[in-house]
Amino acid sequence: MTRLEGEGGGDDMAIDGAEPAKPQLCNVPEGFDPNYLKLYYGKLFPYAEIFKWMSYGNDGKHPGCDHTYFGRREFSFTLENDIYLRFQSFSSSSELESSIKEKCPFKIDIGPVYTVDPAKRHAYAKAGDNVFSPVERELIFDIDMTDYDDIRYCCSGADVCLDCWPLMTIAIKVIDTSLRDDFGFNHILWAFSGRRGVHCWVCDLRARRLTNEQRGAIAEYFRVYKGNENNHKKVSLGQVLHPFLVRSYNEVLETFFEERLLPGQKLLETEERFENVLQMIPDESFASDLRGRWQDHRRSSNVKEDINIVRWQQLKHLSKSGKHKAQGLRRCVEEIVFSFTYPRIDMEVSKHMNHLLKAPFCVHPKTGRVCVPIDPDHCEEFDPTAVPTLSSLLRELNMGGPVADHENGWEGTSLSKSIRFFRSSFLQPLLKSCKEEIEASYNTELQQSKNSLSW
Amino acid sequence: MEVVPTHRKAAVPDATPALPLYRSAPQLEVRLEDFELFAIDRLRVLKGISDALSRGKRPDEMENLVSGLWKANMRHQDSSRVVEKDVISHFVLRLVYCRTEDLRKWFLSMETTLFRYRFRLLSASAQRVIMGELDLPYNSVISAEFENVKDKLNQVARSSVSAGPSLHTAETLFFKVPFEEVPELVAGRKVFIHKGFAYVAMHQVVSVVVTQFRSLLSKALVLTNRKWTSSIREQEQDRLTPIVEALSSSYIGPDYSQPEQFSEMSLREIDKVAASSFPLCMRHLFEKLREDHHLKHGGRMQLGLFLKGAGLKLDDALAFWKAELSRKVGAERFDKEYAYSIRHNYGKEGKRTDYTPYSCQKIILSTPGVGDHHGCPYRYFSDENLRAALGKMGVGSQIMEDVMDKVRNRHYQLACTLTFESIHGSSCDAGINHPNQYFKDSQKILQAKVIHSCSTQGIKCTIQADQRA
Numbered sequence: 001m002t003r004l005e006g007e008g009g010g011d012d013m014a015i016d017g018a019e020p021a022k023p024q025l026c027n028v029p030e031g032f033d034p035n036y037l038k039l040y041y042g043k044l045f046p047y048a049e050i051f052k053w054m055s056y057g058n059d060g061k062h063p064g065c066d067h068t069y070f071g072r073r074e075f076s077f078t079l080e081n082d083i084y085l086r087f088q089s090f091s092s093s094s095e096l097e098s099s100i101k102e103k104c105p106f107k108i109d110i111g112p113v114y115t116v117d118p119a120k121r122h123a124y125a126k127a128g129d130n131v132f133s134p135v136e137r138e139l140i141f142d143i144d145m146t147d148y149d150d151i152r153y154c155c156s157g158a159d160v161c162l163d164c165w166p167l168m169t170i171a172i173k174v175i176d177t178s179l180r181d182d183f184g185f186n187h188i189l190w191a192f193s194g195r196r197g198v199h200c201w202v203c204d205l206r207a208r209r210l211t212n213e214q215r216g217a218i219a220e221y222f223r224v225y226k227g228n229e230n231n232h233k234k235v236s237l238g239q240v241l242h243p244f245l246v247r248s249y250n251e252v253l254e255t256f257f258e259e260r261l262l263p264g265q266k267l268l269e270t271e272e273r274f275e276n277v278l279q280m281i282p283d284e285s286f287a288s289d290l291r292g293r294w295q296d297h298r299r300s301s302n303v304k305e306d307i308n309i310v311r312w313q314q315l316k317h318l319s320k321s322g323k324h325k326a327q328g329l330r331r332c333v334e335e336i337v338f339s340f341t342y343p344r345i346d347m348e349v350s351k352h353m354n355h356l357l358k359a360p361f362c363v364h365p366k367t368g369r370v371c372v373p374i375d376p377d378h379c380e381e382f383d384p385t386a387v388p389t390l391s392s393l394l395r396e397l398n399m400g401g402p403v404a405d406h407e408n409g410w411e412g413t414s415l416s417k418s419i420r421f422f423r424s425s426f427l428q429p430l431l432k433s434c435k436e437e438i439e440a441s442y443n444t445e446l447q448q449s450k451n452s453l454s455w
Numbered sequence: 456m457e458v459v460p461t462h463r464k465a466a467v468p469d470a471t472p473a474l475p476l477y478r479s480a481p482q483l484e485v486r487l488e489d490f491e492l493f494a495i496d497r498l499r500v501l502k503g504i505s506d507a508l509s510r511g512k513r514p515d516e517m518e519n520l521v522s523g524l525w526k527a528n529m530r531h532q533d534s535s536r537v538v539e540k541d542v543i544s545h546f547v548l549r550l551v552y553c554r555t556e557d558l559r560k561w562f563l564s565m566e567t568t569l570f571r572y573r574f575r576l577l578s579a580s581a582q583r584v585i586m587g588e589l590d591l592p593y594n595s596v597i598s599a600e601f602e603n604v605k606d607k608l609n610q611v612a613r614s615s616v617s618a619g620p621s622l623h624t625a626e627t628l629f630f631k632v633p634f635e636e637v638p639e640l641v642a643g644r645k646v647f648i649h650k651g652f653a654y655v656a657m658h659q660v661v662s663v664v665v666t667q668f669r670s671l672l673s674k675a676l677v678l679t680n681r682k683w684t685s686s687i688r689e690q691e692q693d694r695l696t697p698i699v700e701a702l703s704s705s706y707i708g709p710d711y712s713q714p715e716q717f718s719e720m721s722l723r724e725i726d727k728v729a730a731s732s733f734p735l736c737m738r739h740l741f742e743k744l745r746e747d748h749h750l751k752h753g754g755r756m757q758l759g760l761f762l763k764g765a766g767l768k769l770d771d772a773l774a775f776w777k778a779e780l781s782r783k784v785g786a787e788r789f790d791k792e793y794a795y796s797i798r799h800n801y802g803k804e805g806k807r808t809d810y811t812p813y814s815c816q817k818i819i820l821s822t823p824g825v826g827d828h829h830g831c832p833y834r835y836f837s838d839e840n841l842r843a844a845l846g847k848m849g850v851g852s853q854i855m856e857d858v859m860d861k862v863r864n865r866h867y868q869l870a871c872t873l874t875f876e877s878i879h880g881s882s883c884d885a886g887i888n889h890p891n892q893y894f895k896d897s898q899k900i901l902q903a904k905v906i907h908s909c910s911t912q913g914i915k916c917t918i919q920a921d922q923r924a
Contacts, residue, residue: 082791147825183634184651206651210635217638221648223822240613242644347822 028391028398032368034080034104036390041101043409044393046361046419051093053203053427054110057434059093064442072135074111074118076356077103086111087118106365109356112137113208134353139185139202139210139218142349142357143171146196151340153265153273158366160196160384163264168198169379170256171343174248175200175222176376182244183218187430189422190374192387194364198374199357203430205437212352219350224342235338237331249334253341258312261340268311271295277315280336283329290315360422363390372418375425388414473581474573475538476588476668477675480546483539490547491698496528497544498702501565506886508568508816513865521572550687550695551702553679563676567669574661586660589667596629596654607647608654614644628657637662720766722775728765732897734871734890735832735844736818737761743828748783753821753829755793757813759800764812764891769801814889815868833858833867850877 028036051070052059058069070090077085077100085103090096100108112134116124121132145164149156154163172190179185179202187203210218224235224245241249261267268274274294281287294311319329349355362371368389374382396413410416503524507517531540545566552562574582596604608629634653640646640662646653655663688696720728729741740758744750750758755776762772776797781789798804813821815831823830832841841862845855854877861870871887879900887893 150825181650182648184649206635213638214635214641217642220642221644225824238614240610242614243607243610243647244644246610344824347824 028394030368030389030391032363032365032390034106036368036394037106037363038101038104039394039397040363040390041104043397044413044415045100046408046410046422047093047097047100049419049422049427050359050361051096052431056203056205056208057431057438060435060438062435062438062442064438064445068117069113071117072115073113074356075359076109076111077105078107078109079103079105087121089117089119108359108362110359111356112353136208137353139207139215140350140355140357141175141200141202141219142193142197142346143168143200143343144193144197144346147344147346151265153267158196162383162385165382165384166256166260166264167341168384169382170252170341171345172198172200172374172376172379173252174343175345177247177251178222178244182221187426187433188376189360189426190376190379191360191371192369192374192382192384193358194362194369194371195367196384199360199371201357201360204433215353216347216351219345219347222343222345223347224338225344235335235342237335237338239331241334245338248342249337253337257337257341258309262308262312263306265340266308267340268294268308274311277336280339281329281332283332286318286329290318361418370415370418372415373422373426375421388418473538474570474577474585475542475545476585476671477542477545477549478671481539481542483543485543487694487698489540489543490695491702493540493544494547494551494702496540497548499528500524500569501548501562504565504568505561517568518572518575521569522576525569525573547699548702549676549679550683551699553676553683559673559676559680563669563673566672567665570668571661571665574664579657582660582664585664589664591663591667596631601629604647604649604654607649608656611645611647611654612656630655630657630660630663632663636666638666719768720762720771722767722771725767725775728898731901732894734887734893735848735874736830737890737894738848739832739844740828744779748779751827751829753823753827755796756800757818757821757829759797760810760812761890761894763801763810765894769798769803772797772801812889812891815871815887818890819867831867831871833862833870834865845874848874848878850874 054073055070058065058067070092073089074086075088075090075096077088079085085105088099090099111118113136114121115131115133115135118132124131145152145160145167146157148164148167152164152167154161176188176190179188179200185202185204185207189201189203191199191201193199221244224237237245266273268277271294274291278287278291281290290311293314316333319333349357358371360371360373363369364371368391369384369387370389370393372387393413393415397409400412408416408419410419500521504517504521507520512520529537529541529544531537548562552558574585577585601608631652632655634641634646634648634651637646637653637655637659640653640655640659641648645659646655648654691699729738733741737758740750740754743754744758759772759776762775767775773794776793777786777789780793784792795804800810802810818829819831819834821830823835832844836844838859842855842859845858850858854873858870858873858877861867861873868887871893872883875883875887875893875897879897881900883896885892
C-alpha cells in the first residue's frame with residue numbers, strides 16, 4: 001500500500017509504505033503549489049494520450065508512418081518565475097514524460113509541426129533559407145471571458161461564475177456546429193482553459209494543413225462583433241443574414257439570450273443598463289418611447305415576473321407594432337441579441353500557424369484547475385467551478401489508498417471521467433481516421449511509383 | 456527570363472489569350488531598351504493601383520481605374536506586340552521585385568489586383584478558358600442538389616450587398632469548390648458553405664481564379680529569387696543587374712523604418728509634439744496611455760513603432776513606456792514583461808529584425824477588439840466620438856462635414872488628409888499614406904512656419920496676384 005504526501009514531497013513523491021501519516025494526508029490545502037504539481041505530473045498527467053494524439057497515427061507499424069512526425073512538434077514550457085523554454089521537442093512518449101517530470105512546467109504550450117526538429121533549427125538555418133517553417137498545425141480557437149467584460153455585470157476580468165459561463169456555452173455550440181456542418185470537420189476537441197475561457201482544437205488533416213490565409217478566412221467567417229472602445233454599436237448586421245448566422249440565432253443565441261443572459265445578467269434592470277441597450281436602437285423616437293415606459297415601470301410592475309423579461313417583451317412587441325414598424329427595427333432586435341451573446345474569438349490566435357496554445361490537462365497556475373476537455377454535445381452541463389483542482393485530486397489520491405496501484409494513476413480520481421471522454425470521444429475516432437489516411441496516401445504513392453517504374 | 460534569343464518555335468500560333476497567366480518566361484529576343492521601357496510602363500500601372508488601394512477605392516472605381524491605367528500605359532504602336540509587351544514587362548518586374556520579402560509582397564499584391572480587374576473585364580467565355588488553363592475542374596451543381604440548397608443560396612445572395620447586379624440564383628451557374636480555395640469568399644461570408652464545400656456563383660469565380668493566380672505567382676517569385684541570387688546577378692553584372700537594381704529602388708515609397716537622419720524626438724517635447732503633429736490614430740493611443748497608464752498589445756505595437764519611426768531612441772522609449780506602464784503594473788513587472796518587447800521592436804531581441812512602423816493600410820485593416828484603442832479612428836470610431844476627437848484637434852465644422860463624408864464612403868485616408876490640411880492650413884497633395892509621413896510633413900510645416908513667419912506674407916500676395924490674373 002502506498003500513500004502520497006501532499007506537502008514537501010521530494011523527488012520520488014515521498015512514497016513511504018512503512019509509516020503512513022494518515023491525519024494530515026486528507027487535508028491538502030486549496031491553491032496551487034509547485035509540490036502538488038510534481039505529484040500531478042508524477043501520477044496523473046495523461047502522457048500516453050497526449051503522445052498518441054500528437055502522433056496522429058505516425059507511431060504505428062504501417063510502412064506509411066512518418067516516424068519523425070512527433071519529433072518535429074514544438075512544445076513550450078513555462079517554468080516557475082516566468083522562464084520560457086521554447087522549441088522543446090521529443091522523439092518519444094517516454095522522453096516527453098521524463099522531461100515534463102524533471103522540469104515540472106507551470107504551463108505546457110503546444111506549437112506547430114515544423115519541417116525539421118525545432119530543437120535543431122539553428123543547425124538547419126545555416127544550410128539555407130526557409131528550411132525551418134511550420135508545416136502542420138491544428139486549427140485553434142481561443143475564447144476568453146475578458147473579451148465580454150462590456151456585457152457581463154456579474155463579474156469582470158479573471159472571474160467567472162455560473163451567470164456568465166453561458167457565454168462560453170454559446171460560443172462552443174455556435175462554433176462547433178459550424179465547424180462540423182459548414183466546414184465538414186469531425187475531430188474537434190474543446191477544453192476548459194483553466195480559468196475563464198475555452199480552447200478549441202480542430203484536428204482533421206485538412207484543418208492541420210490550412211494556410212494562414214485560410215485560417216484567417218475561417219476566423220473572419222465567425223467574426224460578427226466589430227466594435228471597440230470607441231463605438232457603441234458593436235454589431236452591425238446587413239439586411240439579410242447569412243444562413244450560418246440565421247442558424248446560430250435560431251438554434252442558440254435567441255434562446256440563451258432570453259432564458260439565461262437576460263435574467264441572469266439583469267440586462268434591463270436598471271436605468272444604466274437599459275440605456276446601454278437603448279443606445280443600439282437607431283430610431284430615436286422608438287428608443288425614447290421605450291425609455292419612457294421603462295422609467296415609470298416600477299408602479300405597475302407585476303411582482304412575479306422578471307422585470308428584464310417583461311421589458312424585453314415590450315421591446316420586441318413594440319418593434320413589430322405599427323407605430324414603429326420599419327425594416328431597420330426588426331434587425332435591431334437581432335443586433336441586440338448578437339451583441340450580448342455572439343462568440344468573440346481572439347482572431348490572432350486562429351490566424352497564424354505558429355501561435356502557441358496551452359495543452360489540455362495542464363493545471364492553471366492561478367486557479368489550480370485542470371484544463372479538462374468539454375463535451376460539446378453536453379456543454380450546458382459543464383460547470384467551471386466544479387472542475388477538479390490540483391488539491392482536490394491529491395486528496396482523492398490520498399483517500400484512494402490501494403486503488404493507487406493502478407497502471408494509470410488517475411483511475412479512481414475525478415480526472416478519470418475527463419480522460420475517458422478524451423480517449424473514447426476524441427482520440428479513438430481521430431486515430432481511426434489517421435490510420436485510414438496514412439494507408440490511403442501510402443497506397444497512392446505506391447501506385448504512382450509502380451506507374452513510373454513501368455516506363 | 457531569357458534575354459538571349461533562342462530558336463524554339465512557339466507552339467501556339469493563334470490563341471494567344473488576352474490575359475496571360477505568365478506561367479513561363481517567353482522565349483524571344485528583347486531589345487535592352489524595351490526591357491527597361493516596358494518595365495517602367497508596367498510599373499506606372501502597378502504604382503497607380505497601389506495609390507488607389509491605399510486611398511480605399513471601391514471595387515467599381517478600381518475597375519475603371521485599372522482599365523484606364525492599362526490603356527494609357529500598356530499600348531504598343533505595333534498592335535501584334537501588345538501581348539508581348541505585357542508578358543515581357545511582367546517578367547522583367549518579376550526579376551526586379553523578387554529580391555526581398557518586402558518587394559515580393561508588394562509586387563504580388565499589385566499584380567494580383569491587376570489580374571483581378573483584368574479578369575473581371577473579360578467575357579464569360581474568355582473567363583472559362585482561363586479557368587480551364589488553371590485546371591479548375593469544377594462541376595456545376597446539378598439540378599437535384601440545387602433544389603436542396605436553393606433557399607440557402609438565395610439567402611447568401613441577398614445577404615451580401617456586393618454580390619453583383621443579378622441576384623436570380625435560379626439563372627446563375629454554381630460551382631462546388633473546397634472552401635480552402637476561396638478564402639476571401641469565406642471570410643466575407645459571401646458563399647454558402649456545407650460540409651467543407653463552398654457554393655460559388657459564376658460571378659464569384661474571379662475569387663477562385665485570383666487565389667490560384669496569386670499562389671502560382673508567389674511560388675514563382677521565390678524560385679526567381681533563388682535563380683537571381685545563385686546565377687543571374689553574377690552573369691548579368693554588367694548588363695541587366697544595374698537596370699534591375701535601379702528599377703526597384705525608384706518606385707516604392709519610403710517605409711519609415713529608419714528615423715530621419717536629423718530628426719530626433721526627445722522625451723521633453725513629446726507631449727507638445729503629440730498635440731501638434733501626431734495623426735489622430737496615434738494621438739488617441741498617446742492620450743489613452745497617459746490617461747489609463749496602459750495599452751493592450753495592438754496599441755503598444757502601433758504607437759511604439761510609430762514613435763521609433765519618429766525618432767524616439769531606444770533608451771528614451773524604455774523610459775517613456777516605463778513611466779506610464781509601471782504606474783499600473785509596477786516597475787518589476789514592466790521590466791519582466793514589457794521591456795523585452797520594446798527592445799524587440801528596436802531589433803535588440805529575438806529575431807533582431809528592425810521592425811517597420813505600421814502604414815495606414817495596415818492600421819486600417821487591423822481588427823481592434825474590446826479594450827483596444829489601436830486601428831484607424833476614422834474607421835472604428837462612432838460618428839459621435841469621431842466628431843468630438845476632430846473638434847479637439849481643431850477641425851472646424853465646415854471641414855468636419857467633409858471629413859465625415861469621406862468616412863461614410865470609407866475613404867479613411869482621405870479623411871485623414873483633410874484633417875491634416877485643415878489643422879495645418881496647407882495642402883497635402885500626396886495624401887496621407889503613413890502615420891510617420893503625417894508626422895514628418897506636419898513637423899516640416901510647423902518648423903517652416905516658425906522660421907519663415909515673415910516670408911509667408913509674401914507668398915500669400917503672389918497667390919492672390921495669380922488668382923486675379
